Amino acid sequence: MTKTPLQFRHNGRDVAIFVDGGTNLLVALRELIGDMTPKFGCGQGGCGTCSVLVDGELHLSCLTLAETVAGRSVETLDGMKQGPNLHPLQRAFADSFAAQCGYCTPGMLMAAKALLDRNPSPSRADVIEAISGNICRCTGYEPIINAILAAAGGRASA
Amino acid sequence: MTRHRGRGIASINYPIGMNLGGDPSQALVHSNPSGKFTVALSSIDLGQGMKSVTRQICAETLGVPVEDVYVDTADSDTGPHCMGSFASRGTHRVGNAVMAAAREARGVMMEAAAEELEVNAADLETDGRGNIHVKGAPHRSISTKDVAIAAQFKQGKTISGRGIFLVPLSNVDPETGEMSPATCYAHACLVAEVEVDDETGEVAMVRMDSAYELGRALNPRLVEQQLVGGAWMGVSHALYETPEPYYPDPVHGPRDFVEYLMPGPGDICPHDIAVLERPAPDGPFGGKGPGEMCANPVLPAVANAIFNAVGVRIDNLPITPEKVLRAIKAQGGARPQARR
Numbered sequence: 001m002t003k004t005p006l007q008f009r010h011n012g013r014d015v016a017i018f019v020d021g022g023t024n025l026l027v028a029l030r031e032l033i034g035d036m037t038p039k040f041g042c043g044q045g046g047c048g049t050c051s052v053l054v055d056g057e058l059h060l061s062c063l064t065l066a067e068t069v070a071g072r073s074v075e076t077l078d079g080m081k082q083g084p085n086l087h088p089l090q091r092a093f094a095d096s097f098a099a100q101c102g103y104c105t106p107g108m109l110m111a112a113k114a115l116l117d118r119n120p121s122p123s124r125a126d127v128i129e130a131i132s133g134n135i136c137r138c139t140g141y142e143p144i145i146n147a148i149l150a151a152a153g154g155r156a157s158a
Numbered sequence: 159m160t161r162h163r164g165r166g167i168a169s170i171n172y173p174i175g176m177n178l179g180g181d182p183s184q185a186l187v188h189s190n191p192s193g194k195f196t197v198a199l200s201s202i203d204l205g206q207g208m209k210s211v212t213r214q215i216c217a218e219t220l221g222v223p224v225e226d227v228y229v230d231t232a233d234s235d236t237g238p239h240c241m242g243s244f245a246s247r248g249t250h251r252v253g254n255a256v257m258a259a260a261r262e263a264r265g266v267m268m269e270a271a272a273e274e275l276e277v278n279a280a281d282l283e284t285d286g287r288g289n290i291h292v293k294g295a296p297h298r299s300i301s302t303k304d305v306a307i308a309a310q311f312k313q314g315k316t317i318s319g320r321g322i323f324l325v326p327l328s329n330v331d332p333e334t335g336e337m338s339p340a341t342c343y344a345h346a347c348l349v350a351e352v353e354v355d356d357e358t359g360e361v362a363m364v365r366m367d368s369a370y371e372l373g374r375a376l377n378p379r380l381v382e383q384q385l386v387g388g389a390w391m392g393v394s395h396a397l398y399e400t401p402e403p404y405y406p407d408p409v410h411g412p413r414d415f416v417e418y419l420m421p422g423p424g425d426i427c428p429h430d431i432a433v434l435e436r437p438a439p440d441g442p443f444g445g446k447g448p449g450e451m452c453a454n455p456v457l458p459a460v461a462n463a464i465f466n467a468v469g470v471r472i473d474n475l476p477i478t479p480e481k482v483l484r485a486i487k488a489q490g491g492a493r494p495q496a497r498r
Contacts, residue, residue, distance in 0.1 A: 046416035097383040100205030128423045135415060138205055140390035141423040143383065 008069045010035065011079025019066045025059070026050045028066035029076060037077035037106050048134030051107040052076045058114040060133075077106040080113065089113060089151045096147035100138030107134045112148045121152055159357035162494050163364065164467025168458035169347040172451035173340030174438075175247035175325065182324040183247070184238035185255040187216060187263045189317035191310045193288070193303030195220060195263070197229045200237030201252045206449065207380035208248040212256045214376060215442050219260035220267070221284025222302055238320075246449030249376065250342070253442035254323035262319030270309040270317060271300050342438045344446045345371040348389075348455035352463040356492040359483030361397055361464060366429040368455065373438040373446030384448045385431050392456025394420045397476050404475075469493030 003018040010033060017032045026043075029035045029052070041047035043062050050062040053075040080087045086094070089112050099105045108131055115122055115130035122130070127148045128141075136144065175181045186198040197216050203209040209229045217224040230237065240252060264284075271290040272279035275298060283293050284302075291299035309315040328338040348368040352361050366389060375381040395401075398419040405411045412418035437444020457475065465471050469492060470485035486492055 042414040042416060044414060044416055046414055097379055100207075100383065100387060102205060131423050135420055135422060137391070137420070138387045139383070140387040140429075141421075141426050142386055142429070145423065 004067060006066060006070055008071060009073040011075055012073075021067075023066045024062055025052065025054075025064040025066045025069060025074070026061035029061060029074070035076050035078045038110075039103055039106055041103070041107075045133075046135075047104070047107070048111065048131075049104050049107040051110040051134065053110060053114055056114070056117060058111055075110070075113075077109055080109060087113075088154055089116070089148065092147040092151035092154065093144070096143045096150060098139060098143040098147040104134055104136040108136070108144055112151070115148070116152055122149070124149065159355065160492065161353050161355050162467040162492055163351065163353050163497075164463045164465070164494070165349060165351045165497060166459045166462025166464070166466055167347065167349045168455045168462060170345065170451060170455045170458075172246065172344045172346065172454060174245075174250045174342050174344060174441075174447045175340055176245045177325070177328050177337065177339040178241070180324045180327045181241055181245075181247065181251060182322055183240045183251040183255045185212070185252065185259040185321045186238050187220075187256070187259040187319045187321070189263065189267065189302075189306045189309070191306050193301065193306040194226045194228065195222065195260075197227060197256055197259070198237045199229065199231045199240060199252060199256075200234040201240040201248060202232045202243045204243055206243070206248065206384060207377060208243065208252060210380060211249050211376050211445070212252055215253045215256050216260045218443065219257050220264050221286055221290075223286065223288055226288060226302070238322075244450075246344070246447035246451060248449065249445045249447045250373075250438070250441050251323050253376075253445055254440075255321040257321065257442045258323065259319040259321030262321065263317055264319070266309070266315060266317045266319070267302065267305055270313055270315055271305045273313060274300050274305060274308050341440050342373070342446055344373065344448070344451050346451055346455045348459045350456065350459035350463045352460060352467060354464055354467040354482060354492070356468060356486055359479035359481070359486065361460070361477060361479070361482060363393055363425065363427040363460075365427050366456070366459075368429065369432040369434055370448065370452070371434040371436055372448045372451070373441045374435050374444035375433055375448075376443055376445045378433070381433060381448050382431070385433070385452045386429065388448070388450075388452025389429055389456050390421055390426065392453035393425075393460065395453065395475060396457045396460040397421075397478070399476055466495045466497065467492075469495055 006019050007016045038061050039049040041049040045060045045063045052061045055072050111131045127145050189195050213227045213229045217227045268279040268282050288302050289299050309317050330337045350366050351364040354361050438446045472481050
């Protein structure tokens, strides 16, 4: 099969890879770029753990053809930390005990970031809506919702 | 179409661990020359916090800061044997093993310190901050690091300890069938309030109120995390999930999260939890285990709440809209029961 050259920005850094036709973004990120933070859950958009931002918009990387991100900016959990400092959302997740097994956490954080980037002071209903495409086995969602609201509150007061 | 509210209650008595093969778990604790300790386990932390709890138990027993203990879990090649992380047994079984190992290691550490300070080990105590001193004379002191160095390079001792927790296997009495499957029990009571739609059969959770008695809460935040999250696993079993092998045929089973339903963030409701602490006599620092029992009372409470709301008794899981609707139709409509 012919491979197609593909260039895009990955967490602020230009990357260039060769992909097979039909390769999805999740596989491109994990296997070709080596960014293991987006997780494979169901492979058909049912769980949200593969969520990434494409030009700031939330996308399920398992359902996104890699070639469609040519020239665009892709953000993953790997790029969330600011140097040695955790992002306020990551800090809030830790403080709120919002992760147990951790498998949903990358997707939850990206969905939360997409929300806070466009709405810095969301309501509880906004938060629930924002993570409604993400499922979690362990936490019962309540600590995750509280963590996102706490991160938003901290940001507003800062 | 009407939405009917109903309330149901359930209480459970939950055994910690099991009776299989004596249900053993082992732990090994040793000091590094830096004075820090490593706990070797093959037990697995799935996110429930066993690594944190065994770390606390080890530090408390040794009398050293919790930062000075590292727990190495989940390697059955290098760690001592463990039955596994299930049956709510982690805190109790593994915790007891860690405690026994830490106690033995502490004995060696105190002997090594006694040799350095030229006193009797019985006259020494730990300050919990990384020092060992003579009782009543805090200036006659040595750091755990210096003890570790002395033991390693001068005295030729390993500051280490072995621990196992093994319950004697309880055999079944052939006459009465009597046996003791567990050494301690946790308890819980949960009240569920639901809303049942008599046109669609859908059940929505309105609120939950619960009380859990789980021995001493060794790490209250981790206990809360288990109880909050586990209740939704209970709701999921009650209303959403059809696990193996309950399909007409295996090919009818779900293949992914699109077909295997679970509650989403929009399905949750307020849940008020009271934690009652009654330390278990045979638990590490009185701890039992909040594991599986955090999900268990939810199922019967939800089934009872549905009966209270529309008068139908569904006795197999999950209680899907289809089952509720068929039962409502079979009895000729919703029959709300008296509310208490």
